[in-house]
Amino acid sequence: MYGHEMPRTREPLSTERVLRAALALADAGGTDALSMRRLGQDLGVEAMSLYKHVANKDAILDGIADLVVSEIALPEPGDGWKAAMRERGISAHEVLLRHPWACALLMSRPNVGPAMLRYANSTLGTLRGAGFSVRLADHAWNAMDSHIYGYTLQKLNFPFDPGQYAEAAGTYLPRLPDGAYPTSPRWR
Structure with missing residues (x-):
């Protein structure tokens, strides 16, 4: 042709x-x-x-939501539970930063897709293998994820970049009435 x-x-x-x-x-x-x-x-x-x-x-x-969860590194069997949970938390935070809408979605809907089930199984398995009871493993998982989601949301929505924090504080701290907040960095 x-x-x-x-x-x-x-x-x-x-x-x-x-x-x-x-x-x-x-x-x-x-x-x-x-x-x-x-x-x-x-x-x-x-x-x-x-x-x-x-x-x-x-x-x-x-x-x-399940695609996002599939990007999170799963704890490896045999890793120490603390190191495994730390790596899982870092990975989850990095994934959620790449998908800024995902925190709200993951916190607001039931998530039972295959990736979420693997994630839950790996996380709970790691904690159970370290001696956590089922109830304590569930509490630990939820506490960690609450911290990860909250930290990620704060990072995504904080009104200043880290390099601008001192400048912003210098703008706002002088507006505080003298002596009204004695533990403020201004009076240290």
């Missing part, structure tokens, strides 16, 4: 392709930017064709 362009074959839709495109949309504009219509446009298909692969937007949100 010299001189003629070969017809392009489009990659067929799959649940994985739909969810990966949804993840990219969420990363670009948050979950509010995610709609079936927009997702269809990004994939070059009519929105209705997406329903063969995902039931609805809730299924997409569940799917992309």
Whole structure:
């Protein structure tokens, strides 16, 4: 077919392709930017064709939450539990920074996808292997994740970059009335 362009074959839709495109949309504009219509446009298909692969937007949100969790490093069997939980926490924080919308999604929905179940199994298994009771392992896991989510949200939403903190403090501390807050750094 010299001189003629070969017809392009489009990659067929799959649940994985739909969810990966949804993840990219969420990363670009948050979950509010995610709609079936927009997702269809990004994939070059009519929105209705997406329903063969995902039931609805809730299924997409569940799917992309599970994709995010799949990026978190799992504790390795045999590692000391403290080191394993530390590495898991660092990994979770880094993953959540890459997907700034994910903390809110993970904290607001039940998460029972395959990646979350592997994550829970590995985390609880590591803690149980270290001698934690089921109840204490659950409390420890939730305490760690609460810290990770809170720290990540603070880092994502803090109004100053770390390098601007001293400058911001210099702007706001002089506004405090003298003696009103005696333990403030201004009076040390």
